[in-house]
Amino acid sequence: MSKTNIKHNLLKNFLKCVVLTPFAISFINPNALKSGIEFQWNNTENFKKLNWHQRDNKKMAKNTVFLFLRKSDRKTGLLKVDVKAPKKFFSKIKEEKVNLCKAQIGGFSKRTRCLVNIPAEIELDKAKNIISIFPSSPIPSSKDNYAIVLKVTNPNRGGLYQFHSFGQSSGNIPVSFYLGSWTLKMQSQ
DSSP states (O other): OHHHHHHHHHHHHHHHHHHHHHHHHHHHHHSSSSOOOOOOOOOOTTBOOOOEEEEOSSTTTTEEEEEOOOGGGOOOOEEEEEEEEOOHHHTOOOOGGGGEEEEEEEOOOSSEEEEEOOOOEEEETTTTTTEEEEEEOOOSSSSSSEEEEEEEEESSSSEEEEEEEEEESSSSSEEEEEEEEEEEEOOOO
């Protein structure tokens, strides 16, 4: 066999190994690889996906959920933010466990965390499953990232939980508008 054929075979075997190893690991332990892919049917312009982060996605676990409001999600300053929560999730939320903060969105080299807590009045509407957040001063449309932090016990049922957010602008005439939605995933095992 010539040197070029040997190199070609080695490269082909190496690529097979690189491509097939993650799939093999996922069959051994399905939780080893956490996919960042989210599929949505009926993708319309009326739905806007917002970023979020949670510390633990197992059912009935103590969890900290960060619902992010990034600069690109806010066109104007916000006087008020309403979050419509799913019924099964809303029953686990307590007023004293909801917080608004200026946040650092984590990644490979840094953790997701609150940098500065924003004083805000929190109201829970149990009839409509709505969390209303009134910051002491409007959330500016600056380059900073903000987060609504929920410290909850996860529901005892796995699946997808969708939160919808609505904001009230801080202009001369306050107008309510749809900010976007967060889709949280809870493990069923």
